[in-house]
Amino acid sequence: MFPWCIMPDRPRCLPDFEGTWALNRRIEHSDGTLAHFDGQAIWVPDAEGLCQEESGTLRIGKGTPIVAKRRYLWRPELSVYFDDGRFFHDVPPLGGKAAHWCAPDRYDVIYDFASWPEFRVTWQVSGPRKSYRMDSTYRRTHG
Template sequence: MAVNLADFIGCWRVEREIAHGDGSRGRFTGTAEWVSGEEGADYVERGVLEVGGGAFQAERSYRWGPGLDVYFEDGRFFHAVPPEGGEAAHWCDPDQYDVTYDFTRWPEWTARWQVRGPRKDYVMTSRYAPLAG
């Protein structure tokens, strides 16, 4: 299935597992919302991050363009989401971020990030499902 930006608009449940190379684990549970705007959509996720024996409120934001290009809050390009799923990458010196999007069970879908480098080493799998509403 090929997706477009309109397919994401709305509220989603997100559950994320983080497996660090040293064997430690983390978990994020919350919501993600895409809000349509003039030139794309604003993405905001909010929830609880459990890591290192503690639980913290967490939030992050991105800007999605009409062609599924994703930008950081400051406007820098992050990566392009493949409309049919598949791989994308981002180099954040000195670490490499590789993602695989899987839309085969749409509207439930996953994004799996493999992050490697001298500063970071983890796999982060996010599972999304639409919230009724």
């Protein structure tokens, strides 16, 4: 890991995310259903930036745990794409707000880098199809 990557008060850049992170996530649906995800997120170089893969165990309510995976593509300007190439959102380099519109639902996010190299991402999703709050904490495990 480069020494400047541990500085919490400077803008984040793509190399800051490369490596392995422990990932813990809590999802609270508007109907009161709770879900928890425990796993890891790994950012590895690809031809255009970094590929992020999240993998772990998802438990919805008291249900049987299931294996869950998701991939995203991160580009140098901190633009995030779904693994099929569709644009998702831009990550604010200093932390802060961003949004994604997936008709008819709206996805609002806040990135919090204040405790870098740990960071938090909070999504508030609202609309007729989806309504939940998702809080994720990433803790670096390997550079």
